[in-house]
Amino acid sequence: MDEIEWKHKPVESGYHAWLSYNKALPGAQLEQYRQWGGAIVSLEEQETIQAAAAELKLGLEAMLGHSVSAAPNQGQLHIALGTFDSLHVRYQSLFSEKEIEAAEAEGFVIRTSHADSCLAIGAASPAGVLYGVFHLLRLIGTGAAIDELAIISAPVNGLRMINHWDNFDGSIERGYAGNSFLYKNNRFTEDQERLRDYARMMASVGINAIAINNVNVHQEETLFITPTYLPQVAKLADIFRVYGIRLYLSINFASPIQIGGLETADPLELDVQGWWNNKASEIYAAIPDFGGFLVKADSENRPGPFTYGRDHAEGANMLAEALLPHGGIVIWRCFVYNCKQDWRDRKTDRARAAYDHFKPLDGRFNDNVVLQIKNGPLDFQVREPVSPLFGALEHTNQLIEFQITQEYTGQQRHLCYLVPQWKEILEFNTYAEGEKAPVKRVVDGSLWGNRINGMAAVTNVGEDWNWSGHLLAQANLYGYGRLAWNPDLTAEQIASEWIQLVFSLDAAIHDVISGLLMDSWSIYESYTAPLGIGWMVNPNHHYGPNVDGYEYSPWGTYHFADHKGIGVDRTVQTGTGYSAQYMGANAEVYNSLEHCPDELLLFFHHVPYTHVLHSGKTVIQHIYDNHFEGVERAAQLLSAWSSLQGRIKEELYSQVEERLREQARHAEEWRDQINTYFWRKSGIEDKHHRKIY
Numbered sequence: 001m002d003e004i005e006w007k008h009k010p011v012e013s014g015y016h017a018w019l020s021y022n023k024a025l026p027g028a029q030l031e032q033y034r035q036w037g038g039a040i041v042s043l044e045e046q047e048t049i050q051a052a053a054a055e056l057k058l059g060l061e062a063m064l065g066h067s068v069s070a071a072p073n074q075g076q077l078h079i080a081l082g083t084f085d086s087l088h089v090r091y092q093s094l095f096s097e098k099e100i101e102a103a104e105a106e107g108f109v110i111r112t113s114h115a116d117s118c119l120a121i122g123a124a125s126p127a128g129v130l131y132g133v134f135h136l137l138r139l140i141g142t143g144a145a146i147d148e149l150a151i152i153s154a155p156v157n158g159l160r161m162i163n164h165w166d167n168f169d170g171s172i173e174r175g176y177a178g179n180s181f182l183y184k185n186n187r188f189t190e191d192q193e194r195l196r197d198y199a200r201m202m203a204s205v206g207i208n209a210i211a212i213n214n215v216n217v218h219q220e221e222t223l224f225i226t227p228t229y230l231p232q233v234a235k236l237a238d239i240f241r242v243y244g245i246r247l248y249l250s251i252n253f254a255s256p257i258q259i260g261g262l263e264t265a266d267p268l269e270l271d272v273q274g275w276w277n278n279k280a281s282e283i284y285a286a287i288p289d290f291g292g293f294l295v296k297a298d299s300e301n302r303p304g305p306f307t308y309g310r311d312h313a314e315g316a317n318m319l320a321e322a323l324l325p326h327g328g329i330v331i332w333r334c335f336v337y338n339c340k341q342d343w344r345d346r347k348t349d350r351a352r353a354a355y356d357h358f359k360p361l362d363g364r365f366n367d368n369v370v371l372q373i374k375n376g377p378l379d380f381q382v383r384e385p386v387s388p389l390f391g392a393l394e395h396t397n398q399l400i401e402f403q404i405t406q407e408y409t410g411q412q413r414h415l416c417y418l419v420p421q422w423k424e425i426l427e428f429n430t431y432a433e434g435e436k437a438p439v440k441r442v443v444d445g446s447l448w449g450n451r452i453n454g455m456a457a458v459t460n461v462g463e464d465w466n467w468s469g470h471l472l473a474q475a476n477l478y479g480y481g482r483l484a485w486n487p488d489l490t491a492e493q494i495a496s497e498w499i500q501l502v503f504s505l506d507a508a509i510h511d512v513i514s515g516l517l518m519d520s521w522s523i524y525e526s527y528t529a530p531l532g533i534g535w536m537v538n539p540n541h542h543y544g545p546n547v548d549g550y551e552y553s554p555w556g557t558y559h560f561a562d563h564k565g566i567g568v569d570r571t572v573q574t575g576t577g578y579s580a581q582y583m584g585a586n587a588e589v590y591n592s593l594e595h596c597p598d599e600l601l602l603f604f605h606h607v608p609y610t611h612v613l614h615s616g617k618t619v620i621q622h623i624y625d626n627h628f629e630g631v632e633r634a635a636q637l638l639s640a641w642s643s644l645q646g647r648i649k650e651e652l653y654s655q656v657e658e659r660l661r662e663q664a665r666h667a668e669e670w671r672d673q674i675n676t677y678f679w680r681k682s683g684i685e686d687k688h689h690r691k692i693y
C-alpha cells in the first residue's frame with residue numbers, strides 16, 4: 001500500500017472557521033443581543049482600536065442580522081469600547097481601580113452598566129481592547145447572557161506565539177492543509193485579504209507573536225533579513241501590527257558567511273558581532289516593532305556555534321546583544337541532539353540530549369534570550385514524558401513548544417484533538433519547588449519570575465479554505481490560543497466554545513462533536529505505537545505504521561524489540577540514566593519498574609512481553625487488545641459523525657466524513673502491522689484468538 005497516495009484535497013466552499021458567523025442564534029438570546037448591540041461607541045483613532053470597532057460591527061451585524069450604528073440615540077443601550085483613559089472621559093465611574101489593575105497590560109474588562117445604558121469593553125492597551133471585543137463576540141456566538149457582565153481577563157502567558165514552518169517556495173514542512181498562504185514560488189503572496197483574515201483569527205484567540213518562516217532556514221529565506229525581501233516582510237508586519245501581533249523571523253546562524261561575505265559566523269568574532277548589530281539596525285529601520293529572531297542551531301544539520309567551539313549561550317547572547325537596543329528578543333530552540341548516531345551505540349540516548357546540552361548553561365543567557373523547549377524529550381509523539389528541562393532551568397527564560405500540526409498524530413487525516421495532551425503536560429508537577437511547581441507555572445514565568453515567558457506552537461494552517469485540512473483539526477488551532485491565554489480552561493470548555501462557534505448551539509450536535517474530539521487522542525494512541533515507545537512510523541514523511549522504520553537509523557529512536565521483550569532501558573542502574581534528569585518523586589517513579597505508569601512503561605524500561613502492567617494485562621495482551629479496540633473505536637468515530645448527516649451543512653459534514661473514513665481504514669492497517677509484528681516476534685497467541693495475520 002502506498003502510504004502517501006491519499007492526497008490532500010482542498011476544500012473550496014469558502015472560509016469556515018470560528019469567525020465565519022454563519023450559524024443561526026436562538027431567538028431568546030437574540031432579543032437581548034439586539035438590544036445591546038444596536039450601536040457602538042468608539043472614540044479613538046488608533047488603528048488597533050479602529051480594527052476592534054470594525055470587528056465588533058462585522059460580528060454583530062452578521063450574527064444579529066441588523067445594522068449597527070455609530071451613534072446611539074439618547075438613552076439607547078449600546079456597546080462602548082476603548083482604552084480605560086478614553087472611556088473614562090465619557091463614563092466616569094465605569095471601571096474600578098482594582099479592575100483596571102487586574103486587567104494588566106494586555107487584558108480587558110467587560111462590564112454592563114445599566115446606569116450608563118452601556119456595555120463597556122475597556123483595556124489599558126489597544127490590543128487589550130481588541131481581545132475584549134473578540135471575547136464579547138465569543139460570548140454572543142456561544143449564546144451566553146450579556147446583560148449582567150463583569151468580566152476581567154488577562155493573559156496568563158506573556159508570549160502566545162505561532163511558529164510557521166512555511167518555506168518560501170510555498171511548501172510547508174510538516175504541513176497538512178495545503179500549501180502556504182504566505183508564499184508561493186519564492187514570492188510573498190498578494191492575497192492581503194487572506195492575510196488579514198488570518199491575523200484577525202489569531203488575534204481573536206490572543207496570539208501576539210508569529211514567526212513567519214521555517215526554522216530550517218534555506219538559501220532564499222536567509223535573504224529575508226536583507227533589502228531584497230525586508231520591504232515585503234515589513235508589509236506583513238504592518239498587517240499583523242493592527243491586530244496586536246509582532247512578527248518574528250527564523251534566521252540562519254551562518255548568515256554572516258552566506259549573505260555577509262564574512263569567512264566565519266563565530267559569535268566571539270568582532271566582525272560577526274558588528275555584522276549582526278548592523279543587521280538588527282537595518283531590520284528595525286524597516287519594522288520598528290520587530291519581535292526578534294527564532295533560532296534552530298546545531299540541530300539536524302543546521303549551522304550553529306558548535307562549529308567554532310562556542311556554546312549555545314555564546315551563540316544566543318551575541319544575537320541578543322544586537323537586538324537589545326531595539327527591544328528585540330532571541331528565541332533559541334533546545335531541540336539539539338545527535339542525528340547521526342550509530343544504532344549499535346547503546347549509550348547515546350537522544351532523550352537525554354536537550355537537558356545535557358542546556359542544563360549546564362542555566363543562568364548564562366542574557367535577559368532578552370528565551371529558550372524554546374519542546375514539550376517532550378523526543379519529538380511530539382502521541383505519548384512521551386514531559387521534557388525534564390522544565391523545572392531544571394531556574395535562571396533562564398523559557399517557552400514551551402507544542403506542535404499543532406499533527407506530524408506524528410495522524411497528519412490531519414486522523415482526528416486527534418491535542419488540547420487534552422497539552423493540558424496534561426501543563427499540569428505535570430516538576431517538583432522544582434516542591435508540590436506546587438507544575439509545568440504551567442514554569443512556562444508562565446510565575447514560578448521564578450521570568451521576564452519572558454509563554455508558549456510557542458508549530459501551526460497547522462495552510463491555504464485550505466477550512467485552514468486546517470481536517471475541519472476538526474481546527475479545534476487544535478483555536479484551542480492552542482485559548483490555552484495560551486488561560487491554561488486553566490478545560491479541554492472540554494475549549495472544545496465546546498469551538499463547536500458552538502463553528503457548528504451549532506444545538507446541544508445534541510454539540511455533544512456528538514465534543515465526544516469525538518475528547519476521545520480522539522486516546523483512540524489514536526491505542527492503535528499506534530504502544531505504551532509510550534513512540535515512532536514506529538514510516539521514515540521521512542512520518543505517516544503510517546512501520547515498526548522498524550527507525551530501528552536501525554541514525555536518528556536515535558529505537559524500541560529494541562526482540563523475541564523476548566521490548567522497550568528502552570532509561571533507568572539509572574542498567575540503562576541510559578535518563579530517569580535521573582527528573583526531580584523528586586518523578587525520578588523515582590520513572591526509574592522504578594514497579595511504579596512507572598503503564599502509558600510510559602516502554603519509554604523507561606525494557607521488559608518481557610509477559611510483564612504484567614498495573615492494568616493486570618501482560619504487555620503483549622495489552623498490545624493486542626488495544627489495537628483491536630482502537631480500530632473499533634476509530635470506526636465508532638465515523639458512525640457517531642454519520643448521525644449528523646442532514647443536521648449540519650452538507651459540505652461540512654462530507655469533508656469530515658471523508659477523513660474519518662480514511663482514519664477507520666488506516667487504523668486497521670496500523671492494527672494489523674503492529675499486532676502481526678509482535679505476534680511474529682514473541683510467538684505468543686492472543687488470548688481471545690482474534691485474527692492476526
Ligand SMILES: CO[C@H]1[C@H](O)[C@@H](O)[C@H](O)O[C@@H]1C(=O)O
Binds near residue numbers: 173296
Ligand atoms: C523543522 O524541522 C523539524 C522536522 O521536520 C521534524 O521532523 C523534526 O522532528 O523536528 C524538526 C524541528 O523541530 O526542528
